[in-house]
Amino acid sequence: EVVLVQSGAEVRKPGTSMKISCKTSGYTFTDYYIHWVRQAPGKGLEWMGFIFPQNGETVYSEKLQGRVTLTADTSADTAFMDLTSLKSDDAALYYCATGDRFLKFFWGPGTLVTVSS
Amino acid sequence: EVVLTQSPGTLSLSPGDGATLSCGTSQTLRSVDIAWYQQKPGQSPRLLIYSSSIRATGIPDKFSGSGSGTDFTLTISRLEPEDFAVYYCQQSGSSPYTFGQGTKLEIK
Numbered sequence: 001e002v003v004l005v006q007s008g009a010e011v012r013k014p015g016t017s018m019k020i021s022c023k024t025s026g027y028t029f030t031d032y033y034i035h036w037v038r039q040a041p042g043k044g045l046e047w048m049g050f051i052f053p054q055n056g057e058t059v060y061s062e063k064l065q066g067r068v069t070l071t072a073d074t075s076a077d078t079a080f081m082d083l084t085s086l087k088s089d090d091a092a093l094y095y096c097a098t099g100d101r102f103l104k105f106f107w108g109p110g111t112l113v114t115v116s117s
Numbered sequence: 118e119v120v121l122t123q124s125p126g127t128l129s130l131s132p133g134d135g136a137t138l139s140c141g142t143s144q145t146l147r148s149v150d151i152a153w154y155q156q157k158p159g160q161s162p163r164l165l166i167y168s169s170s171i172r173a174t175g176i177p178d179k180f181s182g183s184g185s186g187t188d189f190t191l192t193i194s195r196l197e198p199e200d201f202a203v204y205y206c207q208q209s210g211s212s213p214y215t216f217g218q219g220t221k222l223e224i225k
């Protein structure tokens with residue numbers, strides 16, 4: 001059974017950074033992509049980017065380019081999402097999901113991020 | 118950036134009805150570029166359809182997808198209470214891989 005476990009809720013001040021983890025199990029971590037998608041309260045889904053753990057390839061949304069970094073620890077089957085220079089509109093539920101280059105077959109439960117001074 | 122426009126924003130129907138959800142794209146896309154996701158309240162999204170018309174594993178045949186070019190459709194037959202949710206289309210034709218704003222399917 002594929003399971004994605006995400007780190008707990010975060011509360012950050014504007015201008016600071018955060019790092020969310022996504023621990024996977026039930027499949028070969030290096031065979032599939034890890035996508036990150038966020039959802040602001042009451043809003044729709046926003047694709048942020050993906051990483052292919054096998055070779056470290058990353059593709060980021062241009063909107064977040066320069067502020068987001070995706071990494072993967074293949075020894076721990078865990079992916080990470082770093083977001084810097086946080087703003088109020090970064091407050092959202094952040095999902096990791098695994099799948100192929102484009103599709104997201106299995107999703108994590110989400111990590112709630114609050115940005116407030 | 119490819120913009121996806123879903124219509125209607127909200128669809129009010131009764132159990133047993135059929136539903137037709139639309140996704141229009143700002144650029145011509147290949148059929149393989151469109152996927153549909155379902156999100157129930159308080160839950161993570163779930164992949165329903167990919168390549169416009171292929172059902173994901175475990176998805177019942179009451180869900181079907183179609184379309185080409187700039188117009189894509191998700192059809193749901195014989196609505197059941199568990200089908201009332203928000204549905205998103207997503208394109209993978211060019212980065213950023215944008216989602217539509219969603220169609221909320223609610224019980225009438």
